[in-house]
Amino acid sequence: MNLGEHARAAGLFVKALGLSMALMMAAHPAAAAPVAEASATTQVPADLPAPKSATPGALGAAATPEAAPAAKGAYVPMKPTPGVGMPVEDGIDLQEQYAPLGEYAKWIHNGVLMPIIVIISIFVLILLLWVMIRFNKRANPVPSKTSHNTLIEVVWTLVPVLILVGIAVPSIDLLAKQYKPAPAKALTIKATGNQWFWTYGYPDNGDFEITSYMLNLPGQPVVNNGVREVGSQPWDGPSHLEVDNRLVLPAGEPIRLQVTAADVIHAFAVPSLWFKIDAVPGKINERVLFIEKPGVYYGQCSELCGAKHGYMPIAIEALPRDQFNAWVLTQSGGVIDHQPKPATEAAASEAAPAASGSAAPAADASGSAAPAVDASASASAAPAA
Numbered sequence: 001m002n003l004g005e006h007a008r009a010a011g012l013f014v015k016a017l018g019l020s021m022a023l024m025m026a027a028h029p030a031a032a033a034p035v036a037e038a039s040a041t042t043q044v045p046a047d048l049p050a051p052k053s054a055t056p057g058a059l060g061a062a063a064t065p066e067a068a069p070a071a072k073g074a075y076v077p078m079k080p081t082p083g084v085g086m087p088v089e090d091g092i093d094l095q096e097q098y099a100p101l102g103e104y105a106k107w108i109h110n111g112v113l114m115p116i117i118v119i120i121s122i123f124v125l126i127l128l129l130w131v132m133i134r135f136n137k138r139a140n141p142v143p144s145k146t147s148h149n150t151l152i153e154v155v156w157t158l159v160p161v162l163i164l165v166g167i168a169v170p171s172i173d174l175l176a177k178q179y180k181p182a183p184a185k186a187l188t189i190k191a192t193g194n195q196w197f198w199t200y201g202y203p204d205n206g207d208f209e210i211t212s213y214m215l216n217l218p219g220q221p222v223v224n225n226g227v228r229e230v231g232s233q234p235w236d237g238p239s240h241l242e243v244d245n246r247l248v249l250p251a252g253e254p255i256r257l258q259v260t261a262a263d264v265i266h267a268f269a270v271p272s273l274w275f276k277i278d279a280v281p282g283k284i285n286e287r288v289l290f291i292e293k294p295g296v297y298y299g300q301c302s303e304l305c306g307a308k309h310g311y312m313p314i315a316i317e318a319l320p321r322d323q324f325n326a327w328v329l330t331q332s333g334g335v336i337d338h339q340p341k342p343a344t345e346a347a348a349s350e351a352a353p354a355a356s357g358s359a360a361p362a363a364d365a366s367g368s369a370a371p372a373v374d375a376s377a378s379a380s381a382a383p384a385a
């Protein structure tokens with residue numbers, strides 16, 4: 001009898017401890033993503049190109065002789081700032097946020113959820129220890145026969161309700177803000193997931209399209225049609241995350257990002273911009289992307305999409321509006337937000353094609369009228385040939 005009671009009490013304690021541990025861990029899945037990414041990228045630290053002289057974020061400062069722009073002011077990819085827009089070694093927190101909603105969400109996670117979880121877990125642990133010490137058979141030989149206590153029952157009903165309401169208010173607010181449609185005049189960008197690369201369309205800028213492949217890893221088999229090795233240009237970011245052609249976007253304005261897929265389900269996710277949305281074939285998912293300041297921000301496909309799921313990273317390069325416009329004009333058929341192409345600029349961009357390593361889009365060959373799937377197919381065939 002005694003033994004049975006002890007065993008039951010011990011069992012209850014272990015169960016309660018497990019529950020409180022589970023509560024503590026419940027906050028971790030969100031934080032686990034950056035950790036997983038960090039470990040994924042830190043596996044090959046030797047691949048990281050040694051930083052040279054270029055100032056982070058400086059346009060035109062990082063050009064090598066062979067990639068020197070043909071004309072003054074031509075686009076040169078931006079050199080990423082270490083630790084910005086990418087996972088950091090030994091990081092356990094969400095990545096530093098560069099979007100207003102990301103800062104809000106990070107505050108909810110770190111300022112609301114984590115403290116509540118920790119306080120509840122410690123409170124439950126203290127209650128359990130108190131019961132074990134104060135009310136065991138030796139300390140309390142004659143147990144109380146009390147079976148109801150109105151005050152305690154009201155308190156332990158109301159307090160959890162208030163806690164849940166306190167969590168619901170900011171989280172529903174965040175949810176609503178995340179799905180607020182873009183302003184009518186916002187720039188529209190289309191991202192299409194393919195096995196295993198991304199294509200980015202610019203319907204407001206002449207409807208050109210670029211393909212974006214992960215760079216090859218030194219000493220490892222080529223996974224993406226012979227695109228150059230990571231680290232072979234001074235602006236290259238971390239291995240597994242850097243691509244040949246980045247998604248170039250304007251900073252400091254809302255962007256209507258439409259995401260879809262050409263084959264299987266992918267997901268467009270950039271942790272430091274608080275952006276994650278499924279790319280589903282036959283369907284367009286849309287969200288506002290707002291990047292607070294110029295920089296390079298890395299992400300990955302976040303839906304298991306096949307053998308090379310881990311080899312289709314996302315690299316966003318956010319530029320000030322005037323530099324974004326200048327980049328658009330380096331693209332074949334590129335025009336500034338629905339404006340007709342000025343004759344002089346049209347002639348200039350044709351005179352100096354492929355000024356930089358990444359300025360030769362697949363759209364050159366396939367033409368802007370070709371559907372996304374055809375354009376990407378011809379693009380993937382071209383570098384191999």
Ligand SMILES: [Cu+2]
Nearest residue numbers: 266267301305
């Ligand atoms: Cu994918």
